[in-house]
Amino acid sequence: MxxxxxxxxxxxxxxxxxxxxxxxxxxxxxxxxxxxxxxxxxxxxxxxxxxxxxxxxxxxxxxxxxxxxxxxxxxxxxxxxxxxxxxxxxxxxxxxxxxxxxxxxxxxxxxxxxxxxxxxxxxxxxxxxxxxxxxxxxxxxxxxxxxxxxxxxxxxxxxxxxxxxxxxxxxxxxxxxxxxxxxxxxxxxxxxxxxxxxxxxxxxxxxxxxxxxxxxxxxxxxxxxxxxxxxxxxxxxxxxxxxxxxxxxxxxxxxxxxxxxxxxxxxxxxxxxxxxxxxxxxxxxxxxxxxxxxxxxxxxxxxxxxxxxxxxxxxxxxxxxxxxxxxKGLMPDDVSPCPDVFIVAASDTGATQVGPIASKLRWKGIHARYSYKTTRNVGKLLKEAATARSRFALILGDDATNGKAELKNMETGDQQVIALADLEKLVTGA
RNA sequence: GUGACCAUAGCUCAGUUGGUUAGAGCACCUGGUUGUGGUCCAGGGGGUCGGGGGUUCGAAUCCCCUUGGUCACCCCA
Incomplete structure (x- = not known):
């Protein structure tokens, strides 16, 4: 040792x-x-x-x-x-x-x-x-x-x-x-x-x-x-x-x-x-x-x-x-980079879209993560998103294959149904 | 390099005059059956007690060495 x-x-x-x-x-x-x-x-x-x-x-x-x-x-x-x-x-x-x-x-x-x-x-x-x-x-x-x-x-x-x-x-x-x-x-x-x-x-x-x-x-x-x-x-x-x-x-x-x-x-x-x-x-x-x-x-x-x-x-x-x-209390508790989006699969259908969406976001320069757990328990997955200090959570359900998902602002708790086509715009605030 | 004090789980620490399978909190992992988060509840993994040697029937506990930490000296370019 x-x-x-x-x-x-x-x-x-x-x-x-x-x-x-x-x-x-x-x-x-x-x-x-x-x-x-x-x-x-x-x-x-x-x-x-x-x-x-x-x-x-x-x-x-x-x-x-x-x-x-x-x-x-x-x-x-x-x-x-x-x-x-x-x-x-x-x-x-x-x-x-x-x-x-x-x-x-x-x-x-x-x-x-x-x-x-x-x-x-x-x-x-x-x-x-x-x-x-x-x-x-x-x-x-x-x-x-x-x-x-x-x-x-x-x-x-x-x-x-x-x-x-x-x-x-x-x-x-x-x-x-x-x-x-x-x-x-x-x-x-x-x-x-x-x-x-x-x-x-x-x-x-x-x-x-x-x-x-x-x-x-x-x-x-x-x-x-x-x-x-x-x-x-x-x-x-x-x-x-x-x-x-x-x-x-x-x-x-x-x-x-x-x-x-x-x-x-x-x-x-x-x-x-x-x-x-x-x-x-x-x-x-x-x-x-x-x-x-x-x-x-x-x-x-x-x-x-x-x-x-x-x-x-x-x-x-x-x-x-x-x-x-x-x-002096001037050292921030955590200065690690925060993810912009944490992708959560809430159903098996949603899960098929995690990889494609994550890679698209990453190619745009957006810090995107997702869970490696197999669970579909949204509560657990949101907890993981929170632990990672992600700004947004993207929840993919059965509508993910129809271009729709829910985007949750992790800070305010606001959640809305969005078109996946608008995702980049919403996340970057552009 | 010299001296002093210290070392138990990832972290903070319990552990009776040496005596059975070494504990707690936090952290971590898994569940709480079918979609909402920094709280809950239950369970779990993880330590040959820094390492090596010695004393003893028996060592986390006593002794020696070594490695690391803390503090002072030296130095601080």
Missing amino acids: SKLQAPRGTRDLYPKDCAWRNFLLDAWRRVSIRNGFEEVDGPIFEHLDLYKVKSGDGIVSELFHFEDRGGRELAIRPEFTPTLARMVAAKANALPRPIKWFCVPNLCRAERPQRGRLREFWQWNADIMGLEGATADAECIFTVVDLMQELGLEPGHVRMKISHRTTVKDILLKLGVAEDKLLSAFDLLDRRDKMEPEAFTQAAAKLGMEPDRVERFEQMCRCKYPCGELDQLREQTGIQNLADLEQLDAQLQAFGIADWCEYDLGIVRGLAYYTGTVFEVHEASGALRAMAGGGRYDQLVELFGGPSMPAVGFGMGDVVLSEVLID
């Missing part, structure tokens, strides 16, 4: 589960497309080396890798970004700018599963490449907000937390952190919640901060600043010119999503990777891990052998998103 179980951290998607998965993927695609992104995809496995480019050798233990019969080291994709960068780098000069691509790959990571994290999952990625400036950053953030809105989430449910590398850098410098200790300071910022207060203070002091500045540092990284109100941040940091963050702030307001967003200088994300704006979406209470994360990473394409090209993008996984939607 154990050998026949699904591997750790994977999911079997039964019809209802698969419908839920598609419900999310469909929303991702719908939102991507209306925000002007084009769908791409790449191989489900790549050369292992591709993943070392961005993340170093340490990444190897966290992904599934294998050797093929020719001795090539390969790995199942743990993320899509390297593939994306490779694809862009390969045709950089032929692609019209800006490049706006999205993808909804399934990814595998060899990590221990826990709440919100599995070994195989689906992740929505969208990136804008070849465009500098806060507009592109804001457009990515808008796209994420658009998705949340599409799924019924509200600003009270989730928070878009935003920070900016250059702004935080300026703040750290002003607090007395030396230029060569900046990375360590970012690291400390990232880990602050997992540290004892004394350890935090000690570590901060080591970076060159005076005791009073350590306190200000801690205050700043715990405080949240509303989007559209940067004065608070100016006051607290004593920095008048917040540079890039101001431009981003203006764009977020222009996109009309300020009420979803707040600045949280504790948002750090991948250290060596992001170069400007960084953001994460969290469930409002902060109980779960991030639902989505992204930011600007202007060196990425170059890193993969392409030309220098600015880029901003994000990823959103299906696991935490599902948890939040279920938690």
Whole structure:
């Protein structure tokens, strides 16, 4: 039995589960497309080396890798970004700018599963490449907000937390952190919640901060600043010119999503990777891990052998998103496709017409089902139609061979005798 | 990868200090005899108690290993 179980951290998607998965993927695609992104995809496995480019050798233990019969080291994709960068780098000069691509790959990571994290999952990625400036950053953030809105989430449910590398850098410098200790300071910022207060203070002091500045540092990284109100941040940091963050702030307001967003200088994300704006979406209470994360990473394409090209993008996984939607009561009970018509044979004569009518309907693109039971008990058959969540039930009696039958609207209960010639029209409402 | 807790039917769970053929609800299937549905009633299938080994006259129950789940650490690209 154990050998026949699904591997750790994977999911079997039964019809209802698969419908839920598609419900999310469909929303991702719908939102991507209306925000002007084009769908791409790449191989489900790549050369292992591709993943070392961005993340170093340490990444190897966290992904599934294998050797093929020719001795090539390969790995199942743990993320899509390297593939994306490779694809862009390969045709950089032929692609019209800006490049706006999205993808909804399934990814595998060899990590221990826990709440919100599995070994195989689906992740929505969208990136804008070849465009500098806060507009592109804001457009990515808008796209994420658009998705949340599409799924019924509200600003009270989730928070878009935003920070900016250059702004935080300026703040750290002003607090007395030396230029060569900046990375360590970012690291400390990232880990602050997992540290004892004394350890935090000690570590901060080591970076060159005076005791009073350590306190200000801690205050700043715990405080949240509303989007559209940067004065608070100016006051607290004593920095008048917040540079890039101001431009981003203006764009977020222009996109009309300020009420979803707040600045949280504790948002750090991948250290060596992001170069400007960084953001994460969290469930409002902060109980779960991030639902989505992204930011600007202007060196990425170059890193993969392409030309220098600015880029901003994000990823959103299906696991935490599902948890939040279920938690908020926003996951529909059943999103499986409903039949348009369920055909019921109420007599032996009617039964002879089930096949011919079903096939005609199906050829017209109508979702038609019928029962495989032999019973003529209409009650039982209607129950089956109801269980299948069919919109209509077509009841075929002895008149079926004369071109007549009864059509029942399963929602309203209305039932009328119809000419089978009118069936398609009645069912499609055309 | 490290640690802690957990594992009985498809799902949610009972199961006395180790003691006869391991139970319930929901779900599923079949009937309620000749045409009206998400309620009824009756019946049925389904578990070698995650798997393997050990202790014992006897193990769902105790011990070890293993697989999976949950949580934290690592990591979070």
